[in-house]
Amino acid sequence: MNHRSQPSSLPPCGRALFVVLALLVPLTTACGDEDPPVNPGRVDTQVDAGGADASTSTPPDASCVGASCDGGSLPESPDAGGPDGGATTDGGTTDGGAATDGGATDGGPEKPLPLPVDLSAPPELLVRSDGSAVLRVGIARREGFTGPVTLAVRGLPSEVFVADRWVSEGMNAAALVVSVSERVGPGTRLDATLVATAEGRSTSRPLRLLVAGPSFSLDPTFPVVPLGWTDTARSLAVLPDGKLLTAYAISKDVWPGGAKGFVLERHHADGVPDLGFGTLGTATHLRPAVVQLLALKSLPTGGSLVAGTAADCHDNNSATPCTLLVSRHLATGMPDTSFGVAGVASAQFSANPCSGVKLLVDDAGRVSVVVAYLESAQGGADAYGVQRWEADGSPVAGFGTEGKMTFPLPASELRSDQLREALQRKDGTIVIAVSLFDGSGSNLHGLGFIQMNGATGAASWHVESGSSLHRNVVVDGRGRFVSLLSTYAPTYDVIVRWYDENGSRIHTSGGGSMPARLLAIGTADELFFDDAGTPYTVGRIEGGGGLAVVRFTQQGMVDPGFGTNGLVRLDSGLNDLSGITREPNGCLLARTWPEPGLVRMWP
Template sequence: MALALLPLATACGDEEPVEKPGPVEPQADAGGRDASTATPDASCADATCDGGTTVQEPPDAGPAEGGATDAGAVDGGAPDAGPDVPLPLPVDLRAPSELLVRGDDFTVLRVGVERREGFTGPVTLAIRGLPSEVFVADRWVSADTNAAALVVSVSGRVGPRTRLDATLVATAEGRSTSRPLRMLVAGPSFTLDPTFPVAPLGWTDGSRFFDVLADGKLLTAYPIASASWPGPQGFVLERHHADGIPDLTFGMLGSVTHTRPAVSRMLAFKTLPTGGSLVAGAAADCHDGDNATPCTILVSRHLATGMLDTSFGDEGVASTRFNAASRSLVKLLVDEVGRVSVALTYYDPTQSGPYVYAVQRWEADGRPVAGFGTEGRAT
């Protein structure tokens, strides 16, 4: 038996008939962003893309105005070299970088002049940059001279602790060289202290020694006056306050007398940090002034009270002998551990030279320093 076949779409009855696509009409652009143009086309760089057509902008033809344009030509003129600068003077100056000068006084600046690079001529030295209160005369240095001295004078109107920055200059043949120089102005060398009396001590002799203690007091020593030969025997110690008034707490109303016949002349005096003192004197065998005769030198150490320090030497006194007369130059020295030295220069005709330098050293207790010369004595 034959069955008639019906179309499937008709049999189901659910689907609409499928229409055949017709020809596509071009659509107008609604202004939205087309996905195909989301990424700019590289071919449109530096150009305007309108509807797929690339419009190239014309190249810049230069300024719009009709003025002439610079064609880029290079100026052929020579560069400006500026004014001519002379070469430095081939001279080296040797001088201190700082100079101390006292107010109302003068000082000397010594300058070394070293010529080089074949220059052998004279130079002129000067100091520039100073105020009118400081006077320095220029100094001409001849060709055969390698050093000179400049005298610097400072007026009293320049106060102490003033710093002046200047320049030391050497000139010759239109050229110059220089180096910095600083001047430090101090107070006058000698200024009277108005708190100290003009003549408080009444000293009339020329053989007096004095020194200043750490607290500002004055300690003085002088020989005992005597009309007998060979002269004074012993000495006197006196102490004064910083204003010149006698210190009545020292000894007997400010003085201590040491009657010692062995001492005919005082040679040296020195104060100690403890307030005590050292006294060097010549014994009676030195009075003749004969260098050929050995001379005994006595050194005594004293306490701050003026009395002998019996812990030194023989009851406060140590001695040594040299071929020296009482006119010899004598110096007392003390080191940081208390060792005492006496140094002197004297004439000895038996030596190769006209003068002899001699030193005697003692330990703090007055014993000769072992290992130094012979029994602490060396010449």
């Protein structure tokens, strides 16, 4: 008898096994290596309309939209789900239509070489919910490739739309418009891939979208005190990749035996500790000669500079030399031993620095520290000093004496002074901005500039005087000094003035009547800028009502068209903001008080 022709004769357990196997066959097919059905979606290639960052020609064949004309259409990624028709990727790189699994399949074609194109774009793009933003992409062709490429953003949900852009031959930049639906809430982070394809080959780089809420509202995903701060004696710097670096002196109450030195901590942009930095996110540097930190500066390499002082800088005795230590650190947090002695260079000035310390670095890697101090040799006169080192930490020859140049203020300058800002010009000249305050009642305030020749250190001094008090001076993205002033009584309005890299006043055209005072006297001390270089400040609303942001016009006056009557009110839970820092994606970080920590605001 042929039992195989009569399944009913199987024993009960055999029948059960047969049924189970029958059910598992389609399940293994669905969950195995076969590709799920592809939803092709809609692919729109946006042709550049011209300009310095756009293509000026159209694809030669409309059927090539979103794909290489000779390499076939690009299959859509099953998880893209978006209207832009994502390309199949593996590890963030498209393959021009060929399936990839880390290498060539058995018996199949070899994986094509990457497209010889380098893409440059910000790692994170800020897009407002129910709005759009422009992603500017640089395209560098190499290895003899000169042809057109197609740019696309893959891996986004359907609530985010980015049209592909075809970039013609000879164009080295393009702009992609990213639009986000209102259904995507503020604080959402979306990981995607920027892809360039041509001739059946591709290259890619990661891209993160950060969805923003209304202007100057708080980022709900970035809580107050995300870094665990318990005091305000911390320095903050934002690294080029958007990570946050903090530095603080070791507390004698925490470390046994009265240890001295400082600690570096690095966090991701969302405040989470970066465990790949130092030891689980922290790098501790025990240095007996450092008891206080004066400055922290991030470097383009991802490393940092730290300036600290020794104990002899805290006795307020102008006869005691003051030693400043500047250390350079690698991106790992460890000392850069190619600088100075084991990563540290030192400078001596005659007494305790009177105000802020500035760190400068030029394109050749030369490091300069700028300080204000008391000059004991001239009866305790206010003076300004600069110590310059080569990239290896040796003093710059010819600049002053052993790389150090000092400049006591003229004896006729009796006003109180404060170091505000410093910049280094392309020719190496260092320009220092000094605010001057007349406390005698004559209200003769001013802004002085010290210029030190980059080769010799030879110094000069010039002053612009007036009745307006310079509350803060910063350098904007164009290498200009920008000053926030309070005008003389009875109005006490806040205005802005620009100065060039030499400290010469830049007179802006236009004018108009001064608006009524909006912020309480003395509460506006910060300046920050948007992408277009427009200045803003923050302070307390006149007559009470919490904190608010004020924007200025290009003529330096308060912009009455900003917000409501020139003001945008901030979250009522904020009592004080300081140290406003702009992140690479445009977000704003600010210290809070009395709760020590940070908040992030949308621009």
